[in-house]
Amino acid sequence: MDTNNHYDAIVIGAGPAGLTAGIYLSRAKIKTLILNEGTVGGQMVLTHEIANYPGVESISGYQLANIMKKQAKTFGCDIKSNVVISHLSLEGEIKSITLEDGKIFTSHSVILTPGGRSRTLGVPGESELKGKGISYCATCDGDFFTDKEIMVVGGGNSALEEAVSLTKYASKVTIVHQFDHFQAFEHAIEEAKSHPKINFMMESVITSFNGNDNLEGVEVKNLKSGEINHFKTDGVFVFIGYIPNTEFLKGKIELNKWGEIIVKPDMTTSIEGVYAAGDSIAKQFRQVTTAVGEGTIAALAASNFIDKLKSKHKLIPV
Amino acid sequence: MLYTNLKHIESAAEHAKILNENENVMVICGRMGPMCIPVYGIAEDLEDEYKHVKFCDMEFDNPESHVIRNLPEVRGFMGIPFTIYYKNGKVVKATSSIQNRQQVTSILDQYFAATVKA
Numbered sequence: 449m450d451t452n453n454h455y456d457a458i459v460i461g462a463g464p465a466g467l468t469a470g471i472y473l474s475r476a477k478i479k480t481l482i483l484n485e486g487t488v489g490g491q492m493v494l495t496h497e498i499a500n501y502p503g504v505e506s507i508s509g510y511q512l513a514n515i516m517k518k519q520a521k522t523f524g525c526d527i528k529s530n531v532v533i534s535h536l537s538l539e540g541e542i543k544s545i546t547l548e549d550g551k552i553f554t555s556h557s558v559i560l561t562p563g564g565r566s567r568t569l570g571v572p573g574e575s576e577l578k579g580k581g582i583s584y585c586a587t588c589d590g591d592f593f594t595d596k597e598i599m600v601v602g603g604g605n606s607a608l609e610e611a612v613s614l615t616k617y618a619s620k621v622t623i624v625h626q627f628d629h630f631q632a633f634e635h636a637i638e639e640a641k642s643h644p645k646i647n648f649m650m651e652s653v654i655t656s657f658n659g660n661d662n663l664e665g666v667e668v669k670n671l672k673s674g675e676i677n678h679f680k681t682d683g684v685f686v687f688i689g690y691i692p693n694t695e696f697l698k699g700k701i702e703l704n705k706w707g708e709i710i711v712k713p714d715m716t717t718s719i720e721g722v723y724a725a726g727d728s729i730a731k732q733f734r735q736v737t738t739a740v741g742e743g744t745i746a747a748l749a750a751s752n753f754i755d756k757l758k759s760k761h762k763l764i765p766v
Numbered sequence: 767m768l769y770t771n772l773k774h775i776e777s778a779a780e781h782a783k784i785l786n787e788n789e790n791v792m793v794i795c796g797r798m799g800p801m802c803i804p805v806y807g808i809a810e811d812l813e814d815e816y817k818h819v820k821f822c823d824m825e826f827d828n829p830e831s832h833v834i835r836n837l838p839e840v841r842g843f844m845g846i847p848f849t850i851y852y853k854n855g856k857v858v859k860a861t862s863s864i865q866n867r868q869q870v871t872s873i874l875d876q877y878f879a880a881t882v883k884a
Contacts, residue, residue: 487807510770579863580844582845587797588846661842
């Protein structure tokens with residue numbers, strides 16, 4: 449065991465839950481490392497304005513994330529972002545995490561806060577034509593599609609609300625949805641259905657994107673009839689929900705059928721010494737405030753666990 | 767306003783000055799949105815590692831960003847950020863929309879490889 453790379457606690461993920469855990473643990477003089485695969489701040493940094501975080505009247509998610517990061521670092525927390533985890537071993541008293549570059553980090557305790565991400569369709573042409581006709585953000589890219597005919601994929605609140613907002617730019621918006629009904633709130637459905645620029649293609653899925661330098665068209669399969677048709681389109685916006693970033697935990701920890709981590713109220717998981725918090729756990733509400741609360745609980749529980757473990761092994765000099 | 771820790775380019779004149787004074791420049795032209803922020807974050811992370819590269823951002827909605835938006839290399843781009851890589855003032859690569867760390871570093875390594883003295 450390389451003592452330089454050994455920590456009391458390793459937090460995986462640097463969204464609000466992970467950063468809060470890092471703040472609490474480091475402030476309690478617990479040697480802590482945060483490993484993060486993406487940008488520090490997680491989904492929080494994508495929020496333009498946070499106006500309901502108690503004690504702060506209005507702040508951008510990016511700024512709040514940077515303050516949390518600074519707090520954690522001030523208390524001595526190490527943060528390594530944009531890393532790729534290639535292997536992790538959570539069983540036993542020494543947990544180990546291996547990065548793609550071969551570095552190995554060990555710890556007594558692990559707090560899992562990997563968060564979630566936007567779901568993609570995963571069909572041919574999607575990655576090649578991203579940014580060249582395929583988008584996942586109406587606010588970002590809507591104005592590139594002024595007076596153009598576009599499609600919106602999805603049937604939830606985001607899809608229908610963004611379809612309506614895209615009518616400010618596009619001449620025609622076709623919503624493609626796999627079911628015969630929408631999952632969105634009734635008011636969102638009504639607004640979309642009554643909009644003169646919006647059309648619907650129900651029980652249908654896009655099976656490929658076509659184009660060379662730019663998106664030129666899509667292949668659509670009707671799930672009811674099995675019929676396949678090709679449509680010309682200038683753009684496609686995809687809003688098909690979020691998925692937890694827990695693929696790397698499959699078979700290592702108890703997940704539910706949606707891939708969310710199952711936790712008890714004290715944020716313990718199915719493995720001793722392993723805790724979880726934030727958007728990747730099974731829960732009803734996903735807010736910065738709930739993530740911060742769960743991160744706190746996970747850190748305090750992990751702190752107790754580490755103290756007991758150290759006492760057991762008399763690792764603390766008396 | 768871009769709330770990043772990168773060097774902000776505010777005008778076409780400043781853009782020209784930075785290209786003139788730096789051999790390797792990466793400019794991320796975007797907004798504070800979900801496709802752009804991860805790219806700013808990656809650039810911030812890489813600043814220490816790639817000291818021979820000048821990392822900058824520019825607001826997409828700043829009229830002065832015409833120096834990016836009108837480049838022939840971004841014709842057909844329909845997703846922000848527009849990320850431009852300059853070598854000695856010339857565009858060597860341009861990407862559209864979100865990129866991950868591996869995509870960014872492979873471009874940096876390909877076009878801005880640090881000089882290794884024997």
